[in-house]
Amino acid sequence: MKTKDLVIVAMFTALIAVLGLLPAINLGIGVPFTFQNLGYILAGCLLGSKRGGLSVLLFVLMVAMGLPLLSGGHGGFGLFFGPTGGYILSFPLVAYLIGLLTERKFQSLNVWQVFLINGLIGAILCNLIGGLFMAFNLHLPIIKALKTVIVFVPGDLVKALIAAFLAVRLREIPSIRRFFNTI
Template sequence: MNNKLTLNEIIIVGLFAAIMAVLSQISIPLPFTSVPITLQVFGVVLIGTILGRKLGFLSLIIYLLLGAIGIPVFSGMSSGLGAIVGPTGGYLIGFPIMCYLIGFGVEKKNNILFFVLAFIGVLIDYAFGVIQLSYISNLSLSTALVYGFYPFIAKDIVMVFLAAFLGLQIRKRLVKSLSLKLS
């Protein structure tokens, strides 16, 4: 098995890290919580669906590294290690794991498994996010759920379906037109 990335794969990983940075800027702050409404879950599902587990995971690691070194790619043009270890950093940390699960599901070419893993991935991301929000903000777990889970889950269920549908269409076209091996 060749672990080296081709030039096309490197370009695609960078492109999708940039797409994630753009989608992260579509952010609506809420007055009652430090967690904004964003298109980040949409972005992670889209990336995992299109790129699969290896390239999708790598794309989100690049996104996190760019933010960690100070490039303002996180929501609200934030960046730095403070964003990753801050109240909403758990969601960021969960993104590559979520993406890997989604990519694994799409590579198995089983739509039921794909959607189950997409929703498990979102729940894992929420678990990372809510636990870190609770710990950093000194909130009880039930209060952290009120601030970091309940206001967002309905939107994110819709985002999973939209991103998965769009991602599957784009994935088919990329494989066909660029002769990419996205699995």
Template sequence: MASARISARDLAQIAVFAALIAALTLPGAIPTGALGLPITLQTLGVLLAGAIIGPKKGTLAVVVYVALGAIGLPIYAGGTGGLGILFGPTGGFLFGFILCAFVVGWLTARLLPRYPFWPALGLTAVGGILSVYLIGIPWLAVTTGTPIGAVALGMVAFLPGDLIKVLVTVSVAKAVHRAWPGLITPRPWGRRRDGSSTDATTAAVDA
């Protein structure tokens, strides 16, 4: 059985991606749409964390980022931080980032070692974007007293930017996994707990 302990290398990767997410927030936020929600590059960092270092380390990197912002470091959108932001109207998107990194990392592990571009693009788009919105939209609706349908409609304006971030993520992740294989342990579809494959497709991917 593989060790569940986190190595020094793992910790370094987690720290690097937590810092990357924070750094991608620094260029600033642009309020857009009727709800005035800010567009930042945070989501790009979250997607990259899941797609490059996987579900466990990627999720931990986002948790570290969210926790550092919660204690007051000005690393959230707009140079903000603190529990008031974390549990405020946009806090659901921050919690959605955690789910996003896990889902994208989980899906990426099942596309490796080949990591085909178009399947990766589709799964990362659906899994990553939906994960953020799944928590962020209801949270925003409840905290602002806005009908959830109106909030969901307002999110449509953000989809083009989100899709561009997904495209960048998959392009970068494909190059990284080609250059440095082994950052994420492949978990092909249909693999049982004992490591055996449930179908011929899985065997072909492993070969």
């Protein structure tokens, strides 16, 4: 991996951490509404599967080591066994899959096509994995857990749309396009 790639990976890891500084919205169901998924959706869109997935994996590893990078200043290996564990573990997969689906034809995709990918993977798949994990960790029936996390889907779809808009607009800037080399 080139130095430029390492810098880009680190930059997006930092972006996801900075998005954790925005306060979480507690909905009273054990899993907060945060803005960090905007960061990993963008990482997939802009960096592609390899670099996007790696940047988010680095973020998750730093959280596992105890760095307080999640929204609200949370971190530590124990979080992976709580209600948010499935979400945290799904982040690298989501970034990788979004990157995989967008990187080859990104130049020809419009905002709505990127939004569809972001929404299906970044909102629906992430909440499905998070809900299943929450059911397991909280000993809830799967249907009840999935009904519980459905409340996050509209907000996550808004973040998926914001990420699609930003990614498509950023690809139009020549210096940005050369910097990322995948958009």
